[in-house]
Amino acid sequence: MDLRIFTEPQQGAGYDTLLTVAKATEDLGFDGFFRSDHYLKMGSVDGLPGPTDAWITLAGLARETRRIRLGTLMTAATFRLPGVLAVQVAQVDQMSGGRVELGLGAGWFEEEHRAYGIPFPKERLARLEEQLEIITGLWATQTGSTYDFHGTYYDLTGCPALPKPAQARLPILVGGKGPRRTPRIAARYADEYNLSFFSPEDSATQFGRVREAAQKEGRNPDEILCSNLLVVCVGKDEHQLARRAAAIGREVDELRANGLAGTPAEVVEKIGRYQEAGSRRIYLQVLDLTDLDHLELIASEVQSQLS
Incomplete structure (x- = not known):
């Protein structure tokens, strides 16, 4: 079972904070560092110093880390045109030496689109499908050839399909809870299918x-x-657990029910239930990015118990 660290920087984290957490992620032996792709905070936090762009952040981290996988959960298809996104992701993959993964979703947070003047179309899933076809098609096009696509929402003619990622196949992550369409999209394009906040x-x-x-x-x-x-x-005990829950504005009982919360032994047991359900990787949503001791405890007492 792989463990990766996942962050929500729009809730309040600058690049230096993210770099510190990413380096700790690498030093402590976790498999990867991923981040959200949002431009507006959620809830009552102040969100200061303001949002950071996901792919600019990952470009910086690509040059300042050496081992961990890097990526997004999930880049919103509404934020970037598919041809431009393919260039950005391929370049960051080259900068990392081939450690990048692209999580791509339809986009859902309408308020942030209004706040930053980003169109929020109704047919987002259909647009996502075209984006996935275009991005994977561009990367698969033989160097020296061009790529054309004539869809309902996007039209590419004579694209040189460059640059290429460093990886022969850059992993694509797809998520979502829809019972029919989402599984079909994942089956067609995904190397990994991710579920957020689901029970085993x-x-x-x-x-x-x-x-x-x-x-x-x-x-x-x-x-x-x-x-x-x-x-x-x-x-490590109930007192420390309660303190960490309070620091992120959550109740211990609620976290135990809906997340990975408790003593290390409790968390290892619950991860085992997800493994039995078919999960092979867990992204740990870390909400207090100043508590590096938390990461150290997870690495030494949880990660060390997983096969």
């Missing part, structure tokens, strides 16, 4: 839908890695 039981059901959709696409279901994103709050 509900995860097993949705993972099964993705596997069925993959079979219908003529694809080996085992080619798609299934993963979960969950808020994490671990304490």
Whole structure:
């Protein structure tokens, strides 16, 4: 079971903070550092110093880390044109030496689109499908050839399909909870399918839908890695657990029910339930980015117990 660190910088974190957490992620042996792609805070936090751009952040981290995987959960398809996004991601992958993964979603937070003047179309899932086809098509086009695409929402003619990622196949992550369309999109384009804040039981059901959709696409279901994103709050005892929960404005009982919270032994047991449901990777949503001791505890007492 891989453990990756996931951050929500729009809630309040500058680049230097993210760099510190990314370096700790690498030093402590976690598999990867991922971040959200949002421009507006959520909830009552002040969000200072303001949002950071996901792909600019990852470009910086690509040059200042050496081992960990880097990526987004999820880049909003509404934020960037597919041709431009393909160039950005390929360049960051080159800058990292081939450690980047692209999580791409339809976009859902209408308020941030209004705040920053970004169009918020109704047909976002259909646009997402075209974006996935274009991006994967551009990267798969042989060097020296051009790429054309004439869809409902996007039109590319004579694109040189450059630059290429450093990786022969840059992993694509798709997420979402829809029972039919989302599994079909994942089956067609994804190397990894991610579920956010799902229980082990509900995860097993949705993972099964993705596997069925993959079979219908003529694809080996085992080619798609299934993963979960969950808020994490671990304490060596109840006092430390309560303190960490209070620091992120959450209740211990609620975190135990809906996230990965408790003592290290409790968290290891719950991760085992997700593994039984078919998950092979957990993204740990770390909400207090100043508490590096938290990461150290997870690395030494949780990660060390996982096979």
